[in-house]
Amino acid sequence: MAAGHSKRSVARQLDMTLNTVMRFSRATTPEEMFTGQWQSRATPLDAYKPYLDQRWQEGCTNAWKLWEEIIEEGYSRGYNSVRSYVSQVLRGKLQSVGPRPPSAHAVTRWILTHPDGLAESDRPPQGRAGELP
Structure with missing residues (x-):
């Protein structure tokens, strides 16, 4: 052209x-x-989006659980549309919240592993033992 x-x-x-x-x-x-x-274009999920938004704000971030809940409310379609909505729309809202806190497993590993056995990023800052920065 x-x-x-x-x-x-x-x-x-x-x-x-x-x-x-x-x-x-x-x-x-x-x-x-x-x-x-x-x-x-309107989708069958549109009627359930306010409910999904509310549940997300209440702390339910599991797409499968949300899908099961709206199935009980009458939604008759598959899981993929809910998963897509959660990953593209709701998780996008979550990104501004900040980093995810460490899991209980990670914290337990930090406590039970000798500092020399931890990755550099997981080691405590240099200083006296037991002293917080």
């Missing part, structure tokens, strides 16, 4: 349909490139 290639040639090279290349070439903003019938 700008480099002298035809739209049909670009479609072949990118393994896209000619209509897709035409739509992309007409777009004036990135958002216009990603419009289509699949965008903002």
Whole structure:
């Protein structure tokens, strides 16, 4: 197009349909490139999203558990849509919270392992034994 290639040639090279290349070439903003019938389409999960959001805020972060709960409320679809919603939408909200606290297993290992046997990142800061930084 700008480099002298035809739209049909670009479609072949990118393994896209000619209509897709035409739509992309007409777009004036990135958002216009990603419009289509699949965008903002209602899904069976939409009715349950407020409940999922609420349960997430209450601390239930297990997608399988959330799926089981909405099945009891009448949701009749599969697990994958709930897993996708949790990973793409809800976990995205969680990212701003901060780092995940260490597991009980990790803390137990830190306590029971001699400092020389720990990875450098898990060792206590240098100083007197028992002294906190």
